Amino acid sequence: MLDPTVPPGGLKAALDGVRPLLPLELRRLTYAASGKRVIDRLDLTVEERGITAIMGPNGAGKSVLLRLMHGLIAPTSGEILWAGKRMDRELARRQAMVFQKPVLLRRSAAGNIWHALGLRGIDRGERAIRVDGALKLAGLERLASMPARVLSGGEQQRLCLARALSLEPDVLFLDEPTASLDPASTLAIEGLLIAAQHRGIKVVVVTHDVGQARRLAQDVVFLHHGRVTEHEEAKSFFASPHSEPARAFLAGGLVL
Amino acid sequence: MTGFIDAFHTALRLIATLDPQLIEIVLLSLQVSLLAVVAASLIGFALGGALAVYRFPGRGMVTAVLSALMGLPPVVAGLIVYLLLSNAGPLGVLQLLYTPTAMIVAQVILVTPIIAALTRQACEDLLEEYDEQLRSLGASSSAIIGTLLWDGRYRLITAVLAGFGRAIAEVGAVMIVGGNIDHVTRTMTTAIALETSKGNIALALALGIVLLVIAFAVNAALMGVRRFAVRLAYA
Amino acid sequence: MPVLLRRRTVLGFAVAAVLLALAAPGALRADDEFIIVQSTTSTQNSGLFEHILPIFTKKTGVEVRVVAVGTGQALKNAENGDGDVVLVHSKPDEEKFVADGWGVKRHDVMYNDFIIVGPAADPAKITGLKDAAEGLKKIAAAEAPFASRADDSGTNKAELKIWQDAGIDPKPSSGKWYLETGSGMGATLNTAVGKGAYALTDRGTWLSFANKDDFKVLVEGDPKLFNQYGVILVNPAKHAKVKAKEGQAFIDWLIGPEGQAAIAGYKINGEPLFFPNARPQS
Numbered sequence: 001m002l003d004p005t006v007p008p009g010g011l012k013a014a015l016d017g018v019r020p021l022l023p024l025e026l027r028r029l030t031y032a033a034s035g036k037r038v039i040d041r042l043d044l045t046v047e048e049r050g051i052t053a054i055m056g057p058n059g060a061g062k063s064v065l066l067r068l069m070h071g072l073i074a075p076t077s078g079e080i081l082w083a084g085k086r087m088d089r090e091l092a093r094r095q096a097m098v099f100q101k102p103v104l105l106r107r108s109a110a111g112n113i114w115h116a117l118g119l120r121g122i123d124r125g126e127r128a129i130r131v132d133g134a135l136k137l138a139g140l141e142r143l144a145s146m147p148a149r150v151l152s153g154g155e156q157q158r159l160c161l162a163r164a165l166s167l168e169p170d171v172l173f174l175d176e177p178t179a180s181l182d183p184a185s186t187l188a189i190e191g192l193l194i195a196a197q198h199r200g201i202k203v204v205v206v207t208h209d210v211g212q213a214r215r216l217a218q219d220v221v222f223l224h225h226g227r228v229t230e231h232e233e234a235k236s237f238f239a240s241p242h243s244e245p246a247r248a249f250l251a252g253g254l255v256l
Numbered sequence: 257m258t259g260f261i262d263a264f265h266t267a268l269r270l271i272a273t274l275d276p277q278l279i280e281i282v283l284l285s286l287q288v289s290l291l292a293v294v295a296a297s298l299i300g301f302a303l304g305g306a307l308a309v310y311r312f313p314g315r316g317m318v319t320a321v322l323s324a325l326m327g328l329p330p331v332v333a334g335l336i337v338y339l340l341l342s343n344a345g346p347l348g349v350l351q352l353l354y355t356p357t358a359m360i361v362a363q364v365i366l367v368t369p370i371i372a373a374l375t376r377q378a379c380e381d382l383l384e385e386y387d388e389q390l391r392s393l394g395a396s397s398s399a400i401i402g403t404l405l406w407d408g409r410y411r412l413i414t415a416v417l418a419g420f421g422r423a424i425a426e427v428g429a430v431m432i433v434g435g436n437i438d439h440v441t442r443t444m445t446t447a448i449a450l451e452t453s454k455g456n457i458a459l460a461l462a463l464g465i466v467l468l469v470i471a472f473a474v475n476a477a478l479m480g481v482r483r484f485a486v487r488l489a490y491a
Numbered sequence: 492m493p494v495l496l497r498r499r500t501v502l503g504f505a506v507a508a509v510l511l512a513l514a515a516p517g518a519l520r521a522d523d524e525f526i527i528v529q530s531t532t533s534t535q536n537s538g539l540f541e542h543i544l545p546i547f548t549k550k551t552g553v554e555v556r557v558v559a560v561g562t563g564q565a566l567k568n569a570e571n572g573d574g575d576v577v578l579v580h581s582k583p584d585e586e587k588f589v590a591d592g593w594g595v596k597r598h599d600v601m602y603n604d605f606i607i608v609g610p611a612a613d614p615a616k617i618t619g620l621k622d623a624a625e626g627l628k629k630i631a632a633a634e635a636p637f638a639s640r641a642d643d644s645g646t647n648k649a650e651l652k653i654w655q656d657a658g659i660d661p662k663p664s665s666g667k668w669y670l671e672t673g674s675g676m677g678a679t680l681n682t683a684v685g686k687g688a689y690a691l692t693d694r695g696t697w698l699s700f701a702n703k704d705d706f707k708v709l710v711e712g713d714p715k716l717f718n719q720y721g722v723i724l725v726n727p728a729k730h731a732k733v734k735a736k737e738g739q740a741f742i743d744w745l746i747g748p749e750g751q752a753a754i755a756g757y758k759i760n761g762e763p764l765f766f767p768n769a770r771p772q773s
């Protein structure tokens with residue numbers, strides 16, 4: 001569902017009256033490790049408007065690409081520009097990421113969110129409000145004082161997502177968030193992502209689950225050997241992919 | 257043998273009646289070692305955390321030296337502190353030789369490497385899991401250290417207990433820098449050495465029993481903490 | 492989160508532990524008046540100090556802290572300025588200490604004697620001898636075990652002098668029948684008793700030694716076994732931190748009538764361990 005009335009650069013940013021983050025432009029981006037080019041002179045533009053799914057076979061470089069975008073690793077060469085500006089601390093604070101395996105501290109569920117907000121310097125009163133809000137949003141209120149690490153896999157991932165959302169990011173990255181979760185948890189997570197997108201948060205999600213991409217994505221980026229072979233509207237991508245690797249991928253074959 | 261059995265009975269009686277001389281010596285030992293461990297923990301936690309989080313040239317060497325210092329013989333630590341604090345030495349003006357403070361200093365030198373090395377290891381293990389997420393959340397290096405230290409609190413408690421066990425049981429350092437002065441710097445270990453050399457087995461035995469009980473208690477606490485932590489999935 | 496684990500509770504415990512450690516009486520009290528006396532293990536092991544020092548402290552309010560090491564180390568520590576007074580028993584070394592400027596003046600304090608002790612079985616057959624050198628000669632001839640302190644102490648120096656008088660060098664036999672323990676008097680006696688070895692000891696330590704087994708005094712009374720103790724004030728001109736006033740007060744008391752009486756009053760089973768012999772001050 002594309003909404004042409006949403007201004008480029010971020011609905012949420014526009015509403016907040018702060019400088020827009022998007023579009024995100026990657027120009028001739030390269031990342032090499034141990035002599036191998038994991039990301040190879042990649043070009044990509046990510047607009048506001050809808051959830052972007054990044055897909056591709058294993059080893060295509062999806063996770064690395066996500067981490068480059070979020071600034072967790074530095075590229076070997078090339079540029080990453082957010083609305084024309086390089087990544088800095090202020091920009092970094094407006095993003096959040098959820099990893100494939102939930103990463104939670106040895107504290108209560110509420111404590112984990114509280115701690116993350118503390119790192120951002122949110123004052124105590126505001127913190128309490130946001131913790132409550134985030135737990136409620138994710139349906140985890142009654143688990144608030146449980147040790148986070150005894151929660152089930154699905155609950156932990158919902159908590160990680162709730163934590164990320166409590167930071168009120170403009171951009172939310174997710175790296176295969178529901179890869180090891182049961183359908184019910186997957187549904188809950190996807191619901192949260194859609195709601196987040198409606199609130200104006202740009203969501204970029206790496207997924208190998210074609211069904212999930214169909215359900216969530218407005219546009220799809222297909223990655224193969226560290227390069228973007230396709231980037232287009234989800235509907236037309238799934239109806240008829242252009243590139244050979246994408247076609248093979250969607251058909252369920254192994255893409256070498 | 258009968259002499260030893262009599263001594264054993266006398267020892268138990270000294271303990272049961274809370275003999276004042278015995279109590280004085282035990283209290284001094286506890287004070288010295290507890291304070292040393294507190295100071296060593298403050299230094300060790302900070303040092304261990306910093307070593308785990310900050311990358312700098314020579315980091316590997318510092319880590320290796322720290323691990324090696326865990327095995328520093330207590331007498332050597334005592335000798336070093338003695339040379340520093342003697343009136344003929346550089347820090348003689350402090351007039352700290354033959355005082356409990358000197359003993360605390362020597363034990364801090366002994367215990368800090370243990371706590372620092374174990375803290376560093378704990379933080380590195382935790383960092384493997386948390387590094388990306390914490391950086392994603394925008395944590396500064398010092399915030400990361402604080403997070404890791406609190407998160408690893410059960411392993412750190414274990415490190416502190418290990419450090420205390422080392423401190424309370426050593427005799428070489430406190431003997432040399434303390435001088436084993438009656439009512440001033442006589443600890444359980446130095447008293448045992450002295451009383452044994454006087455053939456006064458009863459008091460030596462009583463002190464030995466108390467020391468053993470403390471050592472066992474520390475060990476039991478260590479195991480208890482571990483089991484407690486595992487049970488709460490806080491391990 | 493359960494109460495036990497709340498951050499505040501954990502920190503509270505830590506603070507309580509620290510306060511407990513600091514509040515307990517004793518060790519860390521502020522600097523009372525005290526002096527440090529470098530003395531020997533044999534004097535300490537005899538129990539003399541526990542008897543006479545409280546009398547001095549009660550009279551003057553000055554605490555006397557004794558660091559007990561071997562004579563050689565005591566004098567060396569004093570040279571480093573790590574003591575205010577030296578009380579040892581090796582006259583030649585004491586006189587050299589003063590001559591080299593480390594001490595102010597040497598005073599006789601008390602004497603006791605050395606004795607040779609050994610197992611009741613007495614394999615070297617030295618019981619009752621009045622000549623210490625003769626006794627050592629027989630021990631060497633029989634290659635009977637002998638425990639030596641070998642720690643540069645006054646006792647050790649006296650022992651070596653008697654070997655010298657006997658014309659024997661026991662060092663080559665170290666590790667065979669001549670056992671060099673490198674320890675204080677008490678520890679050496681423990682070794683001697685444990686190994687059924689002869690030993691030279693001062694009478695004071697022997698009388699208060701609680702682990703004699705079947706050992707007896709075998710040789711005594713030889714004038715060469717006379718053991719003189721001397722006391723010296725560490726020279727404040729060499730080390731400004733020396734507490735000269737209090738140290739001198741202690742020495743004056745020790746060689747004065749009260750201190751001498753206190754020394755004479757220290758007995759075990761009715762037997763005095765030390766004999767005061769300070770000369771009256773002019």
